[in-house]
Amino acid sequence: MQSRNTGAESPIDTRFQLKRNRMLKAAAHCFNLKGYSGTSLKDVADILGLTDAALYYYVRNKEELVYLCYVRAADVGREAMQRAVAEGGNGLDTVQRYLRYHVEIMVGDRGPIAIMSEIPSLSRGHREAVLELSRSHSAAFEAILKRGMEDGSIETSDVRMTGNAIMGSLNWIPKWFHGDSAMASKIVEEFPRILSSGLRAA
């Protein structure tokens, strides 16, 4: 076979998938560090001990590489969201758990993969897809906020803006967190509290 990067993958095919995932992680790392245009395929390939040309065995082109990073990043959010919602509790509890899970995944072994700042570099089709993922995630988050307002655990006058504020804080983490594990556990502890409880003394 000339190239694997086109068709759907069989569920059995693990070697290819694993390598590709390692590749996505390396790519996300570079993108976080130097931006989309700022990272060359060679940067990514170097991390993996490959040639830049070898990457084309796993992805169609550079643009698809970011796109797949986004999809993985969106998974982080979705997974955190699902777990948080599944465990029940009032709105505030859910928000706090969501924040905790999101941060845990992001600073943990699978991340930081949430670049989320290279949207304009995407192709039209992929951009739409990513924006849709992003919208539905925001909507889910806002739904939790609304639920919290109804059950009396959350108080805020603009759900949309609140979502923006909190998501921004999360999205920014990859800009200053670079893998220090002591720092990681501190983030996991502190972020959910700060973002949900604010600064005001009781």
Next chain:
Amino acid sequence: MQSRNTGAESPIDTRFQLKRNRMLKAAAHCFNLKGYSGTSLKDVADILGLTDAALYYYVRNKEELVYLCYVRAADVGREAMQRAVAEGGNGLDTVQRYLRYHVEIMVGDRGPIAIMSEIPSLSRGHREAVLELSRSHSAAFEAILKRGMEDGSIETSDVRMTGNAIMGSLNWIPKWFHGDSAMASKIVEEFPRILSSGLRAA
């Protein structure tokens, strides 16, 4: 004179300064939109109705262009900080005013200029300079937080992390705000409250 982009500028020299500022604003806009490597000098020049080569009259090279954007961005933070501190009040009051001023400036006519995500693109010297600006700003913010803890208006267990959380939220604004003025006033209203008071119902 062959080029103005080297020496220090005389205080009288306004035309040059004005044009250069317009240029920095255009550049910041592009950088926010497409990142450092993602924007070509032609992108910036097009906004100003100039040729890419003309930019070199105002700036030594592309790298200096981002650097100057950063310096301007840092000014926004510094100005907001100074005004907030100057007006006195307890720590929480000061934080809230700082957030308000920062947001006001950023979504207002002078902004959004706070890219703050292209540090790795800078030259060694400029990077140091920018990081120093950033550090001193963070320090000032943390000082306010500490003051708030002492006067009892603020409660938080990790000042550094709190600063990261809040600054991230502010820094992220340029990623989703693109000049809608109705949105702008809403941001100014809501952000300070959300970031300082959190979500928990009273």
Next chain:
DNA sequence: GCATTATTTTAATCTTCATTAGAATTTTTT
């Protein structure tokens, strides 16, 4: 061990873009 398939490399090609030199044009000064 052989044939087949999977993976990676080498060696171009091609485009984009920063940068520069010098010429051309506009603005200011006198």
Next chain:
DNA sequence: AAAAAATTCTAATGAAGATTAAAATAATGC
């Protein structure tokens, strides 16, 4: 309105880096 200074343009140059085709190597099934 001529001279000087300031500003912008045209037309290279050169390098970086994405992409491709074909060859080379490694892995797997028989």
